Amino acid sequence: xxxxxxxxxxxxxxxxxxxxxxxxxxxxxxxxxxxxxxxxxxxxxxxxxxxxxxxxxxxxxxxxxxxxxxxxxxxxxxxxxxxxxxxxxxxxxxxxxxxxxxxxxxxxxxxxxxxxxxxxxxxxxxxxxxxxxxxxxxxxxxxxxxxxxxxxxxxxxxxxxxxxxxxxxxxxxxxxxxxxxxxxxxxxxxxxxxxxxxxxxxxxxxxxxxxxxxxxxxxxxxxxxxxxxxxxxxxxxxxxxxxxxxxxxxxxxxxxxxxxxxxxxxxxxxxxxxxxxxxxxxxxxxxxxxxxxxxxxxxxxxxxxxxxxxxxxxxxxxxxxxxxxxxxxxxxxxxxxxxxxxxxxxxxxxxxxxxxxxxxxx
Ligand SMILES: NC(=O)c1ccc[n+]([C@@H]2O[C@H](COP(=O)([O-])OP(=O)(O)OC[C@H]3O[C@@H](n4cnc5c(N)ncnc54)[C@H](O)[C@@H]3O)[C@@H](O)[C@H]2O)c1
Numbered sequence: 001x002x003x004x005x006x007x008x009x010x011x012x013x014x015x016x017x018x019x020x021x022x023x024x025x026x027x028x029x030x031x032x033x034x035x036x037x038x039x040x041x042x043x044x045x046x047x048x049x050x051x052x053x054x055x056x057x058x059x060x061x062x063x064x065x066x067x068x069x070x071x072x073x074x075x076x077x078x079x080x081x082x083x084x085x086x087x088x089x090x091x092x093x094x095x096x097x098x099x100x101x102x103x104x105x106x107x108x109x110x111x112x113x114x115x116x117x118x119x120x121x122x123x124x125x126x127x128x129x130x131x132x133x134x135x136x137x138x139x140x141x142x143x144x145x146x147x148x149x150x151x152x153x154x155x156x157x158x159x160x161x162x163x164x165x166x167x168x169x170x171x172x173x174x175x176x177x178x179x180x181x182x183x184x185x186x187x188x189x190x191x192x193x194x195x196x197x198x199x200x201x202x203x204x205x206x207x208x209x210x211x212x213x214x215x216x217x218x219x220x221x222x223x224x225x226x227x228x229x230x231x232x233x234x235x236x237x238x239x240x241x242x243x244x245x246x247x248x249x250x251x252x253x254x255x256x257x258x259x260x261x262x263x264x265x266x267x268x269x270x271x272x273x274x275x276x277x278x279x280x281x282x283x284x285x286x287x288x289x290x291x292x293x294x295x296x297x298x299x300x301x302x303x304x305x306x307x308x309x310x311x312x313x314x315x316x317x318x319x320x321x322x323x324x325x326x327x328x329x330x331x332x333x334x335x336x337x338x339x340x341x342x343x344x345x346x347x348x349x350x351x352x353x354x355x356x357x358x359x360x361x362x
Contacts, residue, residue: 006343006362007335014039016346016358017054021090023353024061025068030093037092037123040130042336045327046179048188049124051336055345057090057121065274066120070094075117075260080109083260084116088273091122095141095278099128102282103135110287116278117260121145126179126324129167132282133175136291139167140281144256146274147266149183150229151250152236152243155210157229158265161186162252167321169285171292171299174325182249183230187223190216195341205230255279338362 014035021031034057042050060066070089074082082101086094098114105112122128125141132139145160161181168176185204193200194216207213208227222228233245256277257264263275285294302319310317338346343362350358 004340034092041124043328044324082114086119091120095122099280106282106284113281115259117262119276125163125165133167133169138283143278152246159249162249171295177321
């Protein structure tokens with residue numbers, strides 16, 4: 001970590017992010033949800049999707065690309081399902097409301113599924129999984145995103161990084177939260193590399209000739225004009241299973257767009273308003289089996305995996321959600337690390353919104 005990194009207290013950063021959304025016209029309750037999702041990302045060590053993205057939302061709201069007031073319309077509803085139109089409001093807010101409703105339906109009928117259309121970027125998929133797990137439920141959270149992944153044997157960015165994510169409650173201190181994209185990496189991580197102009201690892205991205213690319217600044221520009229593409233999970237071609245990551249990404253694209261009748265693939269563009277779609281599912285474990293038995297088995301599965309034989313030179317085997325849990329304990333104490341570029345973002349927003357009550361140590 002560079003010398004210019006400053007750690008900011010979690011509570012101060014969370015309050016600041018809330019006040020930025022309020023300053024941009026979001027109602028207080030909605031602003032709190034946005035700040036909560038963003039700070040959860042920072043706490044979990046997902047540096048790509050927390051405060052790092054605040055300025056992106058700020059700019060988009062100011063440009064009129066996101067409505068700061070999230071006016072949700074229920075387009076269709078049944079006892080176990082609903083379809084929301086998010087009114088092109090804040091993705092975090094509509095996603096919170098969608099998972100909340102999915103959980104409510106699951107409490108009553110065993111499962112609840114909510115499709116969301118006409119939305120915007122919802123941050124970390126995992127936040128909504130945790131909502132379900134806290135209630136002893138299995139959660140599924142997915143979203144489409146701007147085109148950036150090339151299909152197997154292609155070079156054109158077509159699918160978004162399309163996270164396909166599941167959460168399972170366990171009897172451990174942390175739940176099993178598999179929260180990741182269907183690409184090897186995602187745009188936010190390349191943004192993190194670009195802030196320090198560090199080359200990205202080979203194998204994440206291909207250029208217009210199908211060659212591996214590593215310059216994060218160039219890649220971010222090229223992803224925009226379609227001359228570079230992220231690779232799906234499994235990588236280029238079929239040998240290492242790239243076609244499987246490609247397939248999972250298409251499933252996310254279909255569930256995110258087709259159930260809400262929204263745009264897909266290359267129609268998710270700025271000039272067409274980025275009408276993102278999401279899909280949430282909550283499954284109430286107690287309708288199948290006692291939650292304690294379920295949690296004991298899922299916990300046993302995780303413990304057995306972690307205790308299995310390690311590869312030479314490896315000290316630990318992890319299960320999903322574990323690293324983020326440990327990071328949460330750490331960041332809660334140390335505060336959120338902010339590099340120079342993020343400090344400048346915060347100072348700009350503070351000045352422009354007149355949030356002078358915040359005295360940052362930078
Ligand atoms: N909103 C969007 O459009 C969008 C798009 C893509 C990704 N995202 C978010 O970006 C974030 C990061 O995504 P990513 O694809 O870079 O994730 P990643 O590659 O960092 O993988 C994270 C997941 O892998 C697990 N994990 C990490 N190391 C492990 C190990 N050794 N063993 C077992 N499990 C391990 C973690 O617990 C976590 O569940 C996620 O929160 C995701 O939701 C959002």
